[in-house]
Amino acid sequence: MNESQHTTAQRLENEARQLDAIDPIADFRNEFYFPKTEEGQDEIYFVGNSLGLQPKITREYVLQELDAWQSRGVRGHFQGDFPWLPYHEFLTDTMSEIVGAQSNEVVVMNTLTVNLHLMLASFYRPHGKRNKILLERQAFPSDHYAVESQIKWHGLEPAQCMLLVEPAPGQSTISTEQICERIHQYRDELALILLPGVQYYTGQVFDMQKITEKAREFDVLVGFDLAHAAGNIPLNLSHWDVDFACWCTYKYLNSGPGSIGGCFVNSRHTGNPDCLRLAGWWGHDKASRFRMENRFSPIPTAEGWQLSNPPILSLAAVRASLDVFKRVGGVGRLRQKSVRLTGFFHECLAQLLPGKVQILTPTEPQQRGCQLSLKVDLRDISGKSVFEQLESAGIRTDWREPDVIRAAPVPLYNSYHEVCRFVIELARLLNAA
Numbered sequence: 001m002n003e004s005q006h007t008t009a010q011r012l013e014n015e016a017r018q019l020d021a022i023d024p025i026a027d028f029r030n031e032f033y034f035p036k037t038e039e040g041q042d043e044i045y046f047v048g049n050s051l052g053l054q055p056k057i058t059r060e061y062v063l064q065e066l067d068a069w070q071s072r073g074v075r076g077h078f079q080g081d082f083p084w085l086p087y088h089e090f091l092t093d094t095m096s097e098i099v100g101a102q103s104n105e106v107v108v109m110n111t112l113t114v115n116l117h118l119m120l121a122s123f124y125r126p127h128g129k130r131n132k133i134l135l136e137r138q139a140f141p142s143d144h145y146a147v148e149s150q151i152k153w154h155g156l157e158p159a160q161c162m163l164l165v166e167p168a169p170g171q172s173t174i175s176t177e178q179i180c181e182r183i184h185q186y187r188d189e190l191a192l193i194l195l196p197g198v199q200y201y202t203g204q205v206f207d208m209q210k211i212t213e214k215a216r217e218f219d220v221l222v223g224f225d226l227a228h229a230a231g232n233i234p235l236n237l238s239h240w241d242v243d244f245a246c247w248c249t250y251k252y253l254n255s256g257p258g259s260i261g262g263c264f265v266n267s268r269h270t271g272n273p274d275c276l277r278l279a280g281w282w283g284h285d286k287a288s289r290f291r292m293e294n295r296f297s298p299i300p301t302a303e304g305w306q307l308s309n310p311p312i313l314s315l316a317a318v319r320a321s322l323d324v325f326k327r328v329g330g331v332g333r334l335r336q337k338s339v340r341l342t343g344f345f346h347e348c349l350a351q352l353l354p355g356k357v358q359i360l361t362p363t364e365p366q367q368r369g370c371q372l373s374l375k376v377d378l379r380d381i382s383g384k385s386v387f388e389q390l391e392s393a394g395i396r397t398d399w400r401e402p403d404v405i406r407a408a409p410v411p412l413y414n415s416y417h418e419v420c421r422f423v424i425e426l427a428r429l430l431n432a433a
């Protein structure tokens with residue numbers, strides 16, 4: 001770094017320390033385990049959008065259920081502070097707050113892609129020329145495959161039924177206007193819209209309220225994949241009147257690798273026993289479930305979409321994480337810090353690396369969550385090698401082909417100082433090139 005960059009770096013570092021000192025939720029960082037570098041230092045962990053860190057209390061919650069199994073065996077279904085039969089119910093209220101829903105609209109079950117299929121089975125009901133699903137051309141592969149295979153499942157042609165939206169030429173994100181225009185244009189042919197709440201690659205927040213309003217005008221159903229939105233940005237699914245949504249809990253919700261996901265079904269549908277679905281015994285009326293009479297009567301809440309009795313050890317990890325969210329004051333409180341933290345990230349990049357890093361993520365705070373997606377392909381150094389050198393310096397970010405580094409400072413456990421150190425290291429690498 002040259003002298004003027006050095007001065008800037010020092011000023012930003014001072015600013016970062018001050019911001020950390022007045023951060024009202026800074027202490028929550030101590031409630032998480034950080035992976036260590038070879039030198040035994042905490043890694044700078046900016047991949048909470050991929051796998052959130054482990055809360056220190058998770059072990060205790062999981063062990064509690066192992067102990068219950070050890071000491072009670074099958075009686076654990078009914079006995080103890082957190083019996084297994086209703087265990088998922090202990091998660092519902094906090095999870096509902098996280099996505100802005102009534103508690104009868106939310107259930108923690110299965111994993112994300114499984115839930116997408118269950119929701120598509122209920123809410124993709126092609127009839128006549130109304131057989132199209134609108135999604136992004138750059139949708140996460142699993143979402144793309146789920147939609148494509150559902151269309152084939154109905155004996156239809158993906159090429160005709162997948163309506164793919166993409167950024168306008170020269171843009172990296174899709175505007176709300178573009179999406180609304182498409183909805184209007186295909187108003188008589190659309191059966192369903194499936195979009196992300198936060199786009200995984202660019203970090204763009206979609207205007208879920210506007211999109212849902214537009215779809216409602218033409219009786220098109222709307223679902224959102226909230227993998228990168230749940231625990232990251234405030235959501236208001238009930239008020240927006242979304243039909244369904246699915247999310248995972250291992251990203252911003254810190255519940256461990258492959259942990260159980262969440263699902264929202266609008267109360268307009270949950271109360272309708274005739275709503276078609278793929279059914280299992282765990283979705284059947286709780287009072288008569290064990291009579292084993294084989295007359296399916298769904299629970300009139302989102303629980304009516306459950307198939308199996310759930311893996312309790314995984315739910316225990318979700319419960320531990322949700323307790324941390326509850327104590328910190330929910331997503332609203334996290335969002336206050338997140339806007340500042342990612343804003344500071346943006347400012348550090350602008351001041352230390354003006355013109356050297358292209359940011360794909362929108363600048364407007366309303367249109368982004370924690371994550372910034374950076375393109376750092378310079379003439380003399382490839383983005384991939386920058387990414388690898390960051391790794392060697394103990395900084396975890398995420399590489400996405402062909403040329404993007406995603407970095408997500410998470411307000412629950414990342415600090416302003418870490419953001420600053422990351423940008424200084426990036427500046428050092430890019431200047432050395």
Ligand SMILES: *Cc1c(COP(=O)(O)O)cnc(C)c1O
Nearest residue numbers: 111112113140142200225227248
């Ligand atoms: C992370 C992610 C997934 C992963 O799906 P799983 O079924 O949990 O493996 C799917 N879709 C999106 C948009 C994601 O970000």
